[in-house]
Amino acid sequence: MKGYGYIAALVVSGSSALAQTSVPVAEYRVGDNWxxxxxxxxxxxxxxxxxxxxxxxxxxVRTEGGGRVHRRSRSMNxxxxxxxxxxxxxxxxxxxxxxxxxxxxxxxxxxxxxxxDFKVVGEEQVRAGDExxxxxxxxxxxxxxxxxxxxxxxxxxxxxxxxxxxAVKRIVKFxxxxxxxxxxxxxxxWENHYQLTRYVLATx
Numbered sequence: 001m002k003g004y005g006y007i008a009a010l011v012v013s014g015s016s017a018l019a020q021t022s023v024p025v026a027e028y029r030v031g032d033n034w035x036x037x038x039x040x041x042x043x044x045x046x047x048x049x050x051x052x053x054x055x056x057x058x059x060x061v062r063t064e065g066g067g068r069v070h071r072r073s074r075s076m077n078x079x080x081x082x083x084x085x086x087x088x089x090x091x092x093x094x095x096x097x098x099x100x101x102x103x104x105x106x107x108x109x110x111x112x113x114x115x116x117d118f119k120v121v122g123e124e125q126v127r128a129g130d131e132x133x134x135x136x137x138x139x140x141x142x143x144x145x146x147x148x149x150x151x152x153x154x155x156x157x158x159x160x161x162x163x164x165x166x167a168v169k170r171i172v173k174f175x176x177x178x179x180x181x182x183x184x185x186x187x188x189x190w191e192n193h194y195q196l197t198r199y200v201l202a203t204x
Contacts, residue, residue, distance in 0.1 A: 021094060021095070022092040022093070022094045023091065023092060023093040023094075023136070023166050024091055024092050025074060025075055025091040025092075026075075026076070026166070026169035027169075028051050028054050028059055028074075028076065028169060029051065029054065029201070029202040029203075029204070030051055030052060030053060030054060030202060031050070031051060031200075031202030032050070032051040032169070032200070032201050032202050033048065033049070033050045033051070033199065033200040033201075033202075034048065034049050034168070034170055034196060034198070034199045035047070035048040035049075035196070035197050035198040035199070036048075036049075036194050036195065036196055036197060037194060037195065037197050038174075038192070038193045038194025038195060039191075039192070039193050039194070040191075040192050040194075041190065041191055041192075042191070045194065046197075047063055047064060048063070048064040049061050049062070049063055049064075050062050050064070051202075052069060057073075057074060058071050058072065058073065058074065059071075059072045059073070059074060059076065060072070061076075073085045075087075075089050075090070075091055076089070076169070076170060077089060080102075080103045080104045080105060081104050081105055081106050082104045084102070084104070086101055086102075086103045087099060087101040087118065088101075088118070088138070088140065088162070088171065089138070089164055089171065090118070093120060093136055093164065093166075094120060095120050095121075095122055095123060095136070096119075096120060097119070097120045098117070098118060098119040098120070099118050100115070100116065100117055100118070101115075101116045101118060102114065102115050102116070103116070109148055109150075110146050110147065110148050111146065111147055112144055112145050112146030112147060113144070113145055114142060114143070114144045114158055115142045115143050115144075115145075116140045116141070116142040116158065116160075117140070117141050117142055118138060118139070118140050119138065119139050120136050120137070120138050121137050121138070121139055122136075122137050123135070123136055123137065124137055124163075126163040126165075126172060126173050128163075128172050128173045128195035128196050128197075129195060129196055129197045129198070133163075133165045133167065133168070133172055134165065134167070135163035135164055135165040135166075135172050135173075136163065136164045136165075136166075137161065137162075137163055138161070138162055138163070138164060139160065139161050140158070140159075140160040140161075140162075140176075141157075141158060141159055141160070142157075142158040143155060143156070143157060143158060144156040144157075144158055144178055154180070155181050156178045156179060156180050156181055156189070157178070157179045157181050158176075158177075158178050159176065159177055159178075159179070160174070160175070160176035160177075161174075161175050161176070162174040162175070162176075168196065168199050168201065169201070170196070170199075172195065172196050173194075173195045173196070174192065174193065174194050174195070175192075175193050176190075176191070176192045176193075177190065177191045177192075178190035178191075
């Protein structure tokens, strides 16, 4: 299955511990800008995202390279093909918080649904690019059910871990895989790793 968009990975600046035990949703501004690099299924990826509009319920973000503009939630979460928010980050963000989410997708002749159990497991420093940042560590474990146009079905295990840095208002680093669960075929068939390399936050 190749039906995942990138989950932008960013890095937080600063070395002191997070001052708040509960972090509210970030205030995004037109001009906020983040660049990422990593790998997707072994291929190198590099991209830049820029906020182009902030509205009551959504944010518009342009991805450099194709000039595409995407709709995001006010928490900077993606929407799935059904128009439902995929809650990779849920505010207020607190250590120990947990929640559930789903993602419907279509890609390359396949369609399916991912079911996630999210949890904020702690706070730690994370290295990304040339900086070290203070961030919330979040895990997303779950299952993927997929159907091919040929009628075949397949289940797989999802395992993500990522770090959200309040100082830059984004997930700062991401490591994820989807692994086949068949007894005779347990290989990884989707894998994504990325991190923030540069950011510029617009001034009020």
